[in-house]
Amino acid sequence: MKFEQAVSVQWIADFIGAKLVGDAEQMATGINEIHKVQKGDISFVDFEKYYNKCLHSAATVIIINKEVECPAGKTLLVTADPFSAYVKIVKRFRPFEPANKMISDTAEIGEGTHLQPNVFVGNHVKIGKNCLIHPNVTIYDHTIIGDNVIIHAGTVLGADAFYFKRRKEREVQYDKMVSCGRVIIESDVEIGAGCTIDKGVSGDTIIGQGTKLDNHIHIGHGAVIGKNCLFAAQVGIGGKAIIEDEVILWGQVGVSKDLVIGKGAIVYAQSGVPSSIEGGKVYFGSPVEEARTKMKELNWIKRIPELWEKITKND
Amino acid sequence: MKFEQAVSVQWIADFIGAKLVGDAEQMATGINEIHKVQKGDISFVDFEKYYNKCLHSAATVIIINKEVECPAGKTLLVTADPFSAYVKIVKRFRPFEPANKMISDTAEIGEGTHLQPNVFVGNHVKIGKNCLIHPNVTIYDHTIIGDNVIIHAGTVLGADAFYFKRRKEREVQYDKMVSCGRVIIESDVEIGAGCTIDKGVSGDTIIGQGTKLDNHIHIGHGAVIGKNCLFAAQVGIGGKAIIEDEVILWGQVGVSKDLVIGKGAIVYAQSGVPSSIEGGKVYFGSPVEEARTKMKELNWIKRIPELWEKITKND
Amino acid sequence: MKFEQAVSVQWIADFIGAKLVGDAEQMATGINEIHKVQKGDISFVDFEKYYNKCLHSAATVIIINKEVECPAGKTLLVTADPFSAYVKIVKRFRPFEPANKMISDTAEIGEGTHLQPNVFVGNHVKIGKNCLIHPNVTIYDHTIIGDNVIIHAGTVLGADAFYFKRRKEREVQYDKMVSCGRVIIESDVEIGAGCTIDKGVSGDTIIGQGTKLDNHIHIGHGAVIGKNCLFAAQVGIGGKAIIEDEVILWGQVGVSKDLVIGKGAIVYAQSGVPSSIEGGKVYFGSPVEEARTKMKELNWIKRIPELWEKITKND
Numbered sequence: 001m002k003f004e005q006a007v008s009v010q011w012i013a014d015f016i017g018a019k020l021v022g023d024a025e026q027m028a029t030g031i032n033e034i035h036k037v038q039k040g041d042i043s044f045v046d047f048e049k050y051y052n053k054c055l056h057s058a059a060t061v062i063i064i065n066k067e068v069e070c071p072a073g074k075t076l077l078v079t080a081d082p083f084s085a086y087v088k089i090v091k092r093f094r095p096f097e098p099a100n101k102m103i104s105d106t107a108e109i110g111e112g113t114h115l116q117p118n119v120f121v122g123n124h125v126k127i128g129k130n131c132l133i134h135p136n137v138t139i140y141d142h143t144i145i146g147d148n149v150i151i152h153a154g155t156v157l158g159a160d161a162f163y164f165k166r167r168k169e170r171e172v173q174y175d176k177m178v179s180c181g182r183v184i185i186e187s188d189v190e191i192g193a194g195c196t197i198d199k200g201v202s203g204d205t206i207i208g209q210g211t212k213l214d215n216h217i218h219i220g221h222g223a224v225i226g227k228n229c230l231f232a233a234q235v236g237i238g239g240k241a242i243i244e245d246e247v248i249l250w251g252q253v254g255v256s257k258d259l260v261i262g263k264g265a266i267v268y269a270q271s272g273v274p275s276s277i278e279g280g281k282v283y284f285g286s287p288v289e290e291a292r293t294k295m296k297e298l299n300w301i302k303r304i305p306e307l308w309e310k311i312t313k314n315d
Numbered sequence: 316m317k318f319e320q321a322v323s324v325q326w327i328a329d330f331i332g333a334k335l336v337g338d339a340e341q342m343a344t345g346i347n348e349i350h351k352v353q354k355g356d357i358s359f360v361d362f363e364k365y366y367n368k369c370l371h372s373a374a375t376v377i378i379i380n381k382e383v384e385c386p387a388g389k390t391l392l393v394t395a396d397p398f399s400a401y402v403k404i405v406k407r408f409r410p411f412e413p414a415n416k417m418i419s420d421t422a423e424i425g426e427g428t429h430l431q432p433n434v435f436v437g438n439h440v441k442i443g444k445n446c447l448i449h450p451n452v453t454i455y456d457h458t459i460i461g462d463n464v465i466i467h468a469g470t471v472l473g474a475d476a477f478y479f480k481r482r483k484e485r486e487v488q489y490d491k492m493v494s495c496g497r498v499i500i501e502s503d504v505e506i507g508a509g510c511t512i513d514k515g516v517s518g519d520t521i522i523g524q525g526t527k528l529d530n531h532i533h534i535g536h537g538a539v540i541g542k543n544c545l546f547a548a549q550v551g552i553g554g555k556a557i558i559e560d561e562v563i564l565w566g567q568v569g570v571s572k573d574l575v576i577g578k579g580a581i582v583y584a585q586s587g588v589p590s591s592i593e594g595g596k597v598y599f600g601s602p603v604e605e606a607r608t609k610m611k612e613l614n615w616i617k618r619i620p621e622l623w624e625k626i627t628k629n630d
Numbered sequence: 631m632k633f634e635q636a637v638s639v640q641w642i643a644d645f646i647g648a649k650l651v652g653d654a655e656q657m658a659t660g661i662n663e664i665h666k667v668q669k670g671d672i673s674f675v676d677f678e679k680y681y682n683k684c685l686h687s688a689a690t691v692i693i694i695n696k697e698v699e700c701p702a703g704k705t706l707l708v709t710a711d712p713f714s715a716y717v718k719i720v721k722r723f724r725p726f727e728p729a730n731k732m733i734s735d736t737a738e739i740g741e742g743t744h745l746q747p748n749v750f751v752g753n754h755v756k757i758g759k760n761c762l763i764h765p766n767v768t769i770y771d772h773t774i775i776g777d778n779v780i781i782h783a784g785t786v787l788g789a790d791a792f793y794f795k796r797r798k799e800r801e802v803q804y805d806k807m808v809s810c811g812r813v814i815i816e817s818d819v820e821i822g823a824g825c826t827i828d829k830g831v832s833g834d835t836i837i838g839q840g841t842k843l844d845n846h847i848h849i850g851h852g853a854v855i856g857k858n859c860l861f862a863a864q865v866g867i868g869g870k871a872i873i874e875d876e877v878i879l880w881g882q883v884g885v886s887k888d889l890v891i892g893k894g895a896i897v898y899a900q901s902g903v904p905s906s907i908e909g910g911k912v913y914f915g916s917p918v919e920e921a922r923t924k925m926k927e928l929n930w931i932k933r934i935p936e937l938w939e940k941i942t943k944n945d
Contacts, residue, residue, distance in 0.1 A: 098744050098746070100747065102748065102765075116435070117415065117416060117417050118433060118748060118766075120783070134474070135414075135417075135435035135453045136433075136435060136766050138765045138766050138823075140764075140783070150491075152471065152475065153471040154453060154509070154766075154784055154824070156782065156784045156824055159764070159783060159822060159823040159845065160780075160820075162822060162845070162862070162863070164860070171839075172817075172858070173840055173858040176820065187487075188487045192474060192477060193471040193513075194471055194510075194531075196824045196863075209486075209487060210487040210489060212477070212479055214477040214533075215471075215511040215513070216531065216824075218844075218864055228488040230479070233551050234533055234549070236863050236882055238862075238881065251569050252569045252587075252882070254899055254900050269569050270569050270585075270900075272882075286601075286900045301934070302612070303934070304612075304615040304619065305615060307938060308615075308618070310942075311625050312625075431728070431750070432732050432750055447726070450732075451748075451766050451784075451786075467786065467789040468770070468786040469824070502802075505790075508768075508786040508789040508826040508828075509784070509824055509825075524801075524802060525803055527804050530789065530826040531848050543802070543803040547792070547868075548826075566884050566886075567902075584884050584886065585900075585916045601916075616930070619930040619933070622937060623930075623933070626937060626941060627940075
């Protein structure tokens with residue numbers, strides 16, 4: 001997320017009660033998780049093993065739980081609990097804005113777009129032209145929707161990322177990461193009934209142009225779905241997964257987080273994708289393999305009794 | 316779908332800009348996909364390998380992308396893009412009717428039926444007697460519901476079929492098939508919370524009398540579910556599947572499209588049914604096998620190390 | 631369920647048309663299924679093989695379909711169809727109360743709690759302090775929610791248990807068990823979008839303090855989920871399952887009914903849990919095994935061709 005206007009690092013240091021180390025004069029222009037961070041951004045790190053990655057990322061301001069040497073041109077904000085400090089900043093610059101009507105006054109809705117009854121459209125939402133939104137759809141704040149988009153009933157766009165930090169020593173163990181990312185639905189997308197597409201933690205969850213989703217599909221926070229993909233019903237996609245263009249996922253496929261499915265891959269029903277797979281191939285199984293490999297395996301399993309017989313005959 | 320009144324084939328030819336071949340005098344009484352087509356209907360075909368099937372189907376009017384010999388008593392409408400012509404006709408005779416209130420004035424609701432707050436009831440919907448519809452349910456236009464039906468919160472009846480024609484040469488590759496079928500819920504059915512039952516493309520999706528669906532169930536376009544079936548939560552049924560009476564599907568079962576599950580079959584949890592299976596048996600696995608066969612296989616897999624030991628001992 | 635005030639067993643006998651055997655003077659204080667029954671409760675039994683279990687349970691009043699010897703201090707109510715008699719009592723003491731507004735006048739909503747537009751809050755619902763309920767959520771009657779709870783859009787709390795008695799001889803075969811249990815969401819819980827948590831049949835479905843549920847999760851009737859659990863998207867939990875504290879279930883995991891998952895167990899994505907598993911371990915597969923056992927099996931399957939080669943070489 002980018003701030004509406006730049007904020008001085010000294011103000012941030014005071015706001016979160018951190019010790020400022022390094023350049024005290026610069027301005028922060030946004031806040032992002034480490035994998036989304038850009039120049040000008042605040043990010044955070046609280047595990048020593050990730051210190052180097054964060055200190056040498058594009059981040060300009062780093063909230064950190066130990067005073068280390070500050071790289072040139074950066075600012076460290078040293079505090080005992082960087083996660084909580086980060087969340088405090090997110091909440092300050094993207095506060096929850098309670099709604100009291102179904103369609104926010106700050107929403108922009110394009111010409112030719114029709115909303116069926118009882119669609120919730122949150123604050124700062126933008127919907128393009130010639131869209132059709134069916135009843136009982138919920139569109140959280142800051143969602144952006146292109147032109148010619150169809151969204152079926154009961155679908156939810158922009159719910160919070162499922163992202164928590166565990167504090168095993170506490171009675172209530174999970175601290176919530178507050179999301180400030182958005183959902184972006186590009187033009188010519190159709191989304192079935194009862195789907196859920198979560199917002200990114202700090203970046204955007206994107207559904208690429210011309211992609212079609214069947215019913216009951218879950219898209220995790222920050223996932224980026226390419227153009228002209230086809231996902232059948234009850235598919236689930238983990239957070240930050242990247243699905244390239246023209247991927248076809250059949251029903252009930254599950255895709256883990258933080259991976260890439262290459263362009264044009266086809267994954268058969270009920271498969272589970274635990275890590276990246278190449279494009280242009282056909283996959284099956286949980287965990288997936290290339291479909292023909294998996295089919296051969298299923299055949300080999302059926303031949304185990306034959307193997308047994310051969311062996312015991314030789315005894 | 317049947318038209319409210321018959322339409323001359325010449326009018327249709329002009330409307331879609333097609334060349335009329337064969338009988339120019341007859342009237343079209345409806346429009347249907349090839350597998351649902353009846354006498355009097357318009358249908359379409361755009362692959363040479365399906366020409367014969369379509370030309371010799373019950374269809375009276377055939378939209379086709381090549382001028383071929385017209386069977387006696389039929390009319391061909393020759394046009395470069397039969398799919399788009401078919402969709403144009405569907406949209407003309409079953410136009411989307413935007414709603415501006417939660418319960419349409421054209422809906423009929425039977426005696427003793429209670430709608431909880433915020434149920435959307437579309438145009439031309441018929442609901443029988445003594446039903447109970449819980450909050451935030453969406454019932455699309457033309458849905459028909461029998462007597463004594465219970466529908467839990469958040470369920471969606473009648474969303475569009477997930478059916479697209481791919482045009483790989485275009486930037487936006489998928490063309491939407493516009494659905495004109497309906498959802499029919501017979502009497503004494505109970506549908507759980509957060510279910511989605513799609514309308515048929517041109518025919519009807521049917522849930523048979525006395526069938527009970529748990530939560531989060533997806534029923535694809537044109538599926539026909541028999542009487543007294545029991546589906547546990549998160550089951551997904553593909554388009555045009557036929558599930559005969561008294562079938563029991565346990566949780567998270569996935570059923571592919573265009574198949575038959577025979578009467579009284581029982582399918583264990585998380586199984587995947589890729590093609591037709593006989594009734595009266597118990598199944599398990601993805602892909603399914605008879606449960607006892609699958610159980611034996613699972614046992615054989617555990618014995619592979621024993622096999623290995625026997626073999627290497629013989630070495 | 632406990633009654634608001636005790637009811638004489640004679641009144642109950644007359645109400646359901648049963649023959650009273652045993653103590654005719656005592657008072658019934660509640661009604662419960664056999665596995666939830668407490669002193670003072672009415673319960674029912676209609677299979678001879680369960681007679682002893684029910685007669686010697688904590689139940690004070692037993693609806694039974696055969697006149698048997700009455701244990702001391704108990705009352706039998708003998709009737710041909712105990713299931714229907716039980717349902718008749720439940721409906722009498724927990725009648726469905728039709729709603730005509732989105733937020734019931736009998737609901738109690740705590741300080742600092744914010745409901746986004748179009749949340750349905752049923753009768754006798756209690757919501758604690760500082761909760762945030764997103765749009766289009768449905769909260770059925772009698773649900774209880776603690777403090778600091780977040781519920782995302784489209785979620786449904788308290789739909790009916792999926793519990794039917796089959797009468798194969800009838801045309802409409804399934805008789806509905808009417809639920810009188812509740813859903814209880816403890817403090818500091820977060821529930822994702824499009825989830826469904828069913829009420830218990832006579833007891834309570836409980837989500838323990840600090841537990842976090844992702845989207846599209848189904849929790850069956852009477853399940854008891856511990857504290858600080860983490861369930862990823864599209865998980866399904868069967869009725870009356872007990873999930874102890876700090877259990878982690880990854881996406882699309884299915885859990886059968888009537889079992890226990892021990893404290894701190896971790897179950898990998900798409901696994902199926904058919905029966906109880908110990909805590910503190912990591913599981914995978916459908917049906918699940920310990921993850922390292924399952925991984926070894928998957929490796930052994932890949933070695934079957936090697937086995938085959940060894941054997942045929944020996945031929």
